[in-house]
Amino acid sequence: MTTPITRDDCAARDAADPLAPFRDEFVLPDGIVYLDGNSLGALPRATPARVAELVEREWGQRLIASWNDAGWWDKPRTLGAMLAPLVGAAADEVVVGDGTSANLFKTLVAALRLNPDRRVVVGEAGNFPTDLYVTQGVVELFDGASVRPADVDGGGLAAALEPGDVAVVLLSHVDYRTGALRDMAAVTELAHAHGALVVWDLCHSVGALPVALSQAGADFAVGCTYKYLNAGPGAPAFTYVARRHHDRARQPLSGWHGHARPFDFADDYEPAQGASRFLSGSQPLVAAAALEASLDLWARVDMERVRAKSLALTDLFLELTAPAGLECATPLEHARRGSQVSLRHPDGYPMVQALIARGVVGDFRAPDILRFGFAPLYLRYVDVHDAATALVEVVESGEWRDPRHARRAQVT
Amino acid sequence: MTTPITRDDCAARDAADPLAPFRDEFVLPDGIVYLDGNSLGALPRATPARVAELVEREWGQRLIASWNDAGWWDKPRTLGAMLAPLVGAAADEVVVGDGTSANLFKTLVAALRLNPDRRVVVGEAGNFPTDLYVTQGVVELFDGASVRPADVDGGGLAAALEPGDVAVVLLSHVDYRTGALRDMAAVTELAHAHGALVVWDLCHSVGALPVALSQAGADFAVGCTYKYLNAGPGAPAFTYVARRHHDRARQPLSGWHGHARPFDFADDYEPAQGASRFLSGSQPLVAAAALEASLDLWARVDMERVRAKSLALTDLFLELTAPAGLECATPLEHARRGSQVSLRHPDGYPMVQALIARGVVGDFRAPDILRFGFAPLYLRYVDVHDAATALVEVVESGEWRDPRHARRAQVT
Structure with missing residues (x-):
């Protein structure tokens, strides 16, 4: 003993x-032992000052000039580049913006379009609700599309892929209930071997453990920044798009910030190069400032x-x-x-x-x-x-x- | 003279x-005369303290308890209720969340679904780019759908509606370039007379003039809060859903926050009652705090x-x-x-x-x-x-x- x-x-x-x-x-x-950082991460000491700087100086004093001078326009890209090492991606493969739900929607639609002869989305029974609900919202938009739930930790993924009709698999890297970690490289390889793409939900792994999206050959990933990354309640989420999909991936929330030449104010949408085409509209920069303070800290970890x-x-x-x-x-x-x-x-x-x-x-x-x-x-x-x-x-x-x-x- | x-x-x-x-x-x-409040509104003096309170007390000290105690979970609804009088709506017809682009996407899809025998979306040539681009993104998802541009200020709307195939009209209440204000009641009536629904983009009117959505019989509306409402760069946007559409309107970004009973963690999506069904995921609450400070001010205007x-x-x-x-x-x-x-x-x-x-x-x-x-x-x-x-x-x-x-x- x-x-x-x-x-x-x-x-x-x-x-x-x-x-x-x-x-x-x-x-x-x-007087608190906080074991809920997987729901809402604690506040970094540097954050209040960074938020106040954005509010009081960049917004209050510099107003619209900050779109250029303070780098506001490029924040989705510069924050994405700061976040990229935490998920094993190149700087130009990650953009920050919108929420996890919207980013799931964008990446699932993009994946279905990249795999147009297939109409099955494999999801996990018991995955976090938004993953399930957004998947349902996506398949309703594609004729003949359907969801096939798989018991991933019970070994059910191979059987779900077997019919050869799966366009995309959406999986949480870490299960929000059990904390089970999935083998990203093995699952991605299995899906690819069956002709399916993979969208990884990193909400419960980013900042908790090393993530190696590129090495695993992942296609897309999304994640939030308010759990282990400590960026504050409801902080902007991120989207990873593997570089090999940059030219062809098309997401449906085609807004101004995702345009190739936004300041032409052209009437027709033309997607930007790279992961930027997954951007839509203006992002809440006050919240983004808190994320920036967090990522400054994470750069030293x-x-x-x-x-x-x-x-x-x-x-x-x-x-x-x-x-x-x-x-x-x-x-x-x-x-x-x-x-x-x-x-x-x-x-x-x-x-x-x-x-x-x-x-x-x-x-x-x-x-x-x-x-x-x-x-x-x-x-x-x-x-x-x-x-x-x-x-x-x-x-x-x-x-x-x-x-x-x-x-x-x-x-x- | x-x-x-x-x-x-x-x-x-x-x-x-x-x-x-x-x-x-x-x-x-x-030393500045600021005539760009229609792009980014000025900073209210009360905002920095409200933002700091959220960051330092609600997040820093109370952590996840604030989802209940500080009313975080209901912010999209409570902020919507605060905003409602500014757009002539009832408290339960407005929710705050996501950006203008995402909300345009949601409302346009919902409108097409409410009008399933028609597949034409009338937009304005020269409207703000995101309105044009999101409309293009929406019609790509519906078989046979198309966009018909109309010269609204040149009197072209009636002709665009004439064929009787228009599902929905998307118009800016105030044109971002010329500043032309459209007659919301007359346009809405014209569209309805031709069997079309109307989505109003209020970005350049909310906070600038009285808006009377209910009185005009509008179906849907979206708008940003960072122009005349002074809620800060990229602040959360809002969505108006007329009460008569609450039961049937279905938007595709069906996330956890839009579920009827989110804390059941059920596997199947069931939309919430009312405008809440237009919510998707968690909202950036640090940015929402700045909006709350603004709306406190607007309540006295x-x-x-x-x-x-x-x-x-x-x-x-x-x-x-x-x-x-x-x-x-x-x-x-x-x-x-x-x-x-x-x-x-x-x-x-x-x-x-x-x-x-x-x-x-x-x-x-x-x-x-x-x-x-x-x-x-x-x-x-x-x-x-x-x-x-x-x-x-x-x-x-x-x-x-x-x-x-x-x-x-x-x-x-």
Whole structure:
């Protein structure tokens, strides 16, 4: 039998952690262990000043001159270039703008058009709702198109591809409920071998682990920036378009910012070169300023260290919460685990509420998932120790049965 | 012959102006007369604090709890309800979110679906590019659909509707180049009489004059909030859906936020009741905070006074710039004029640059439009006097021929 890991052991690991200094670059409320950075990342300390600079100087003092002088017009591209290394892409393959839902729509339509003899979209049963709903919205626009759900983690993808009629596969890189990480290279290769394109949803992996879109041969990807990337609630999303598709990919939200020569004010649409053709209209630059502050921070981060710490934190949490006896929904194998731990219990909702009352913030996902996200830039090993201890105490004590923790209307 | 209006006359009008106190609620750079509020509105003084509150307290301190506690989840609806009176709509007919281009896309597709036996979209030749380009993107998705351009101000709309095959008409309420204001009620009635629906683009009218969507019987409308509404660069746009279409209208960007019961996390999309079904994904809340600060200000504004002052300002500018001898592209008739004055000259570009060098900020729109917007909340009659005087001097002196004013790459 191994000796239990003590809080002092965890403090020693924090002292040796090369990422530890990043914690001071975030605002973290007192008395909270925040394990919900996979829903909304914490605020970087540099962000308020960058946002204020945009609002008060660029907008307030310079007004429309900032479209040129402050680089506003090119922000979707310059922010895309800053983000590209985090997803293993070239600078000109990523643009920032719109939300994840709109970008899913654009990339799915583009993929269907690139594969015009096929009309099946393979999705995942149980994927994040917007992925499912947008897919349904897309197939309604194409005669004869349909959705074929696949049980990806159960090995059902090959069978879904087998008929040879699949135009595109939409998959989450990390499942939002279980935290299962999919093998991007293997899945992409499998899809390509069956003549299908792949759109990757990176919402739960970007900033949590190294992503290698180009190396995996991915076709398209989308993702949000408000989870592990810490760009603020509802921050602009991004779109990746593999360079080999730059000339032919056509998305339907063909707005002014995606035009080849917008300042000709021509009557006819002509798509811009490169990933810029996936842009539509003006972007909320006040929100983009917060993303820029985050990406400035991420430029100094070694993603391999993030991954190593992420796995160490989730291993630690799994080990320390084992006495609670909850079923684990997250794969134990490192290669199949994202940066979260999901535990199952029919009374998960009041358990999460009881934890929040103790200052440990995770969340609950229906029907029975207690979900804990681990953001390696601002979480310490001692935080994980404290959170795990609290969870074991909550479950063992039965304090979650207190009526004040009972289910109520929930929005996140 | 009338006596010329002097600067002192203008100062007297400012002293008597009931809207004059609003000027102090805006940040305006020293030494500038800003006549580009129709492109990017000025910064309200209250905005930086509201944005900082969202960033530092709601996000930084309260994190995901703000989705409930700070009303984040309902912002698209609460901001829509705040905006509704400015467009003559009921609170539940307007939602805020996404950009103008995406909202044009959603409403045009919804309109085509509501009118399934017709496949022609009537647009305006020379409308703002994104309106043209998005329309092209939409018709590509519907078999047999096409665009029929109409010369609206030249009386061409009736002829375009005559064949009886028009599903929907997309029109700008105020033309971005000429400033011509269209008769919303008459046009809507004409379109309806021919079995067509109408989508109104309010980008250049909302906040500039009273808009009466419900009274006019409009079907759909979209608009941005960063021009006369002063919500900041690229601020979230809005969508109006007439209540009679709430049950049947179906838009294709069917994301999580538009679902009837989003927290069921169901696999199948079911549209929400009301205008909420036009929502898609999470919105950039940092940018939405700036919009909220603006709408707080607009709640205290009497739009009839805005309209009266707008017409007085544009009348004054037209009178005082007459000696420059430039052709006027803006209708002189009040009922057909928005809140801008557009003058034509082949050398309009360097003329605008020479004016900017003097601190009078207007803009140029190809091929020959000198465009001046008048935001009644922060412009004074003396500003108009100074701007007009400068324009006459620039034209008469020929200082615009200075090579430093020559054309260069332009983005706004």
